[in-house]
Amino acid sequence: MQKDLVDFERNLAAYTGAKYAVGVANATDGLQMAFQAGGLKPGEEVIICSHTMVATAAAVHYAGGVPVPVETGPDHLIDVASIKTAITPRTRAICPTQLNGRTCDMDAIMALAAEHKLEVYEDAAQALGSKFNGKGAGTFGRAACISFYPAKVLGCLGGGGAVLTNEEEIYTKLLLLRDHGRDHTGDVVLWGLNSRLDNLEAAYLDFQLKDYPGVVTRRRAIASLYQQRLGTCRQVKLPAAPDAEADHFDIFQNYEIEAEQRTALKDYLKSREVGTLIQWGGKAVHQFRKLGFTQNLPITDALFTRLLMLPMNMAISDEDVNYVADCIVDFYGR
Ligand SMILES: *Cc1c(COP(=O)(O)O)cnc(C)c1O
Numbered sequence: 127m128q129k130d131l132v133d134f135e136r137n138l139a140a141y142t143g144a145k146y147a148v149g150v151a152n153a154t155d156g157l158q159m160a161f162q163a164g165g166l167k168p169g170e171e172v173i174i175c176s177h178t179m180v181a182t183a184a185a186v187h188y189a190g191g192v193p194v195p196v197e198t199g200p201d202h203l204i205d206v207a208s209i210k211t212a213i214t215p216r217t218r219a220i221c222p223t224q225l226n227g228r229t230c231d232m233d234a235i236m237a238l239a240a241e242h243k244l245e246v247y248e249d250a251a252q253a254l255g256s257k258f259n260g261k262g263a264g265t266f267g268r269a270a271c272i273s274f275y276p277a278k279v280l281g282c283l284g285g286g287g288a289v290l291t292n293e294e295e296i297y298t299k300l301l302l303l304r305d306h307g308r309d310h311t312g313d314v315v316l317w318g319l320n321s322r323l324d325n326l327e328a329a330y331l332d333f334q335l336k337d338y339p340g341v342v343t344r345r346r347a348i349a350s351l352y353q354q355r356l357g358t359c360r361q362v363k364l365p366a367a368p369d370a371e372a373d374h375f376d377i378f379q380n381y382e383i384e385a386e387q388r389t390a391l392k393d394y395l396k397s398r399e400v401g402t403l404i405q406w407g408g409k410a411v412h413q414f415r416k417l418g419f420t421q422n423l424p425i426t427d428a429l430f431t432r433l434l435m436l437p438m439n440m441a442i443s444d445e446d447v448n449y450v451a452d453c454i455v456d457f458y459g460r
Pocket of ligand 1: 154179181272285287
């Protein structure tokens with residue numbers, strides 16, 4: 127926790143538009159500490175989207191709360207109508223995941239939260255630089271996590287994360303929580319974690335952050351090319367194109383499509399040397415029954431038979447993208 131960390135935290139806060147950024151060991155710890163700093167109490171429910179990493183639910187769990195997964199909307203983000211039906215007297219907060227580098231319709235979520243006196247936290251692990259109505263992912267609620275896991279758009283060398291907040295009290299608590307509850311004098315003032323962002327990682331991230339806007343531009347160009355090539359293919363449903371919706375600025379952490387005959391398509395692409403991924407190993411959070419989830423979410427269940435992520439990275443050329451599109455067209459044309 128030397129100068130490089132302080133510099134990175136300042137630059138990250140400036141880039142996102144958050145008042146404070148706190149480097150932590152990973153986004154999962156970060157989200158847990160965000161709930162703890164926000165005063166989540168044992169047994170309080172936090173509504174999350176079932177299409178997220180289990181980490182979102184685990185963060186709620188380890189902060190003492192109860193994660194309540196709800197349905198996924200057509201844009202693969204939390205379904206606002208489904209949040210409404212999940213609200214109970216025990217609900218404390220809504221924690222949308224800004225998935226695939228896209229920010230939810232935060233006007234609708236913030237309005238619903240205000241109406242029911244709920245707090246909002248964000249899992250913005252995948253959404254650094256993403257915006258809704260010009261406002262950065264991770265700056266809408268009380269606090270949010272960002273991940274620097276190497277597979278994320280801004281990846282570090284191992285694990286890393288940050289918490290964004292606009293609240294000074296949460297910020298001050300996070301500084302204690304990430305470092306064993308120790309204050310600047312060395313006195314221990316609360317139960318904390320060992321969850322620091324190493325100075326070396328911070329230096330690496332601060333350097334990479336300078337190029338980040340260019341990285342986002344390239345990813346959006348890849349998305350545009352996929353749109354151009356596959357927009358009329360009726361067997362696939364593509365994410366919204368970069369310029370399709372004025373409210374949204376997406377950074378395309380992933381390019382997650384819906385596909386007919388998903389598994390056969392994945393196998394076919396593999397036979398043509400195109401690697402694809404299915405997020406979360408193909409399971410939504412509520413489908414992990416061993417964790418005690420009992421929710422019945424048929425829309426998400428159906429969606430999870432159709433999801434597939436096409437290559438989206440900084441190594442892929444326009445020629446590669448065209449090849450992937452050709453393969454998909456060939457598959458459905460057979
Ligand atoms: C990657 C990811 C996380 C966890 O991030 P870590 O830094 O590995 O803890 C949490 N939520 C979502 C949506 C993610 O994609």
